[in-house]
Amino acid sequence: MNRLGIVGKLVCAAMIISVALLAFTGFWAMFRAQALGGYLLMVHCTVAPVFCFFLAAMAVIWSGKNCFERGDWRQGNRAVTLQKVFFWLMILAGIPVILSMVLSMVPLYGTNGQEFLYQLHRYCALFFVLVAIWVSKGIFVRRSDHE
Numbered sequence: 001m002n003r004l005g006i007v008g009k010l011v012c013a014a015m016i017i018s019v020a021l022l023a024f025t026g027f028w029a030m031f032r033a034q035a036l037g038g039y040l041l042m043v044h045c046t047v048a049p050v051f052c053f054f055l056a057a058m059a060v061i062w063s064g065k066n067c068f069e070r071g072d073w074r075q076g077n078r079a080v081t082l083q084k085v086f087f088w089l090m091i092l093a094g095i096p097v098i099l100s101m102v103l104s105m106v107p108l109y110g111t112n113g114q115e116f117l118y119q120l121h122r123y124c125a126l127f128f129v130l131v132a133i134w135v136s137k138g139i140f141v142r143r144s145d146h147e
């Protein structure tokens with residue numbers, strides 16, 4: 001993932017901006033102990049589909065380069081392998097972040113189910129953001145190593 005073409009750079013930029021906006025609006029409301037509402041909710045829900053689209057784009061563009069191979073755990077390859085593990089963790093963590101909210105918007109679950117999905121969204125979102133920071137750190141550090 002360290003040699004990004006123009007499409008890769010655009011996808012990364014869109015992903016970083018959308019995650020930053022989602023994290024800011026979501027956690028701002030959380031730390032102020034208020035439910036996400038008003039303009040913050042509007043921004044959060046407007047950016048959410050952008051996030052879904054670019055998460056899928058990342059999976060499509062970089063899944064090949066992040067395939068596990070024989071010898072990945074050999075001495076010397078471990079840093080790259082760890083980066084692959086975190087890439088897949090990020091993609092997988094994005095799924096419950098999205099599904100928790102999509103499912104809570106349909107009238108399938110009662111109040112308790114919605115409360116559970118809401119809490120699931122918060123914790124998965126936190127996990128996603130931490131993993132995404134690690135992945136982006138890996139991209140930029142490796143890029144600057146090569147430049």
Ligand code: HEM
Nearest residue numbers: 019022023026027029030034035036048098101102122125
């Ligand atoms: C990295 C991505 C995301 C992060 C960091 C994030 C973070 C958060 C956080 C922390 C909250 C709780 C705010 C509170 O305490 O009131 C929240 C709420 C919410 N999020 Fe996200 N979110 C993300 C992605 C998404 C996506 C993809 C969707 C839509 C599919 C979404 C829809 C919502 C909605 C509708 C709420 C309000 C829930 C309610 O008040 O019942 N979020 N988000």
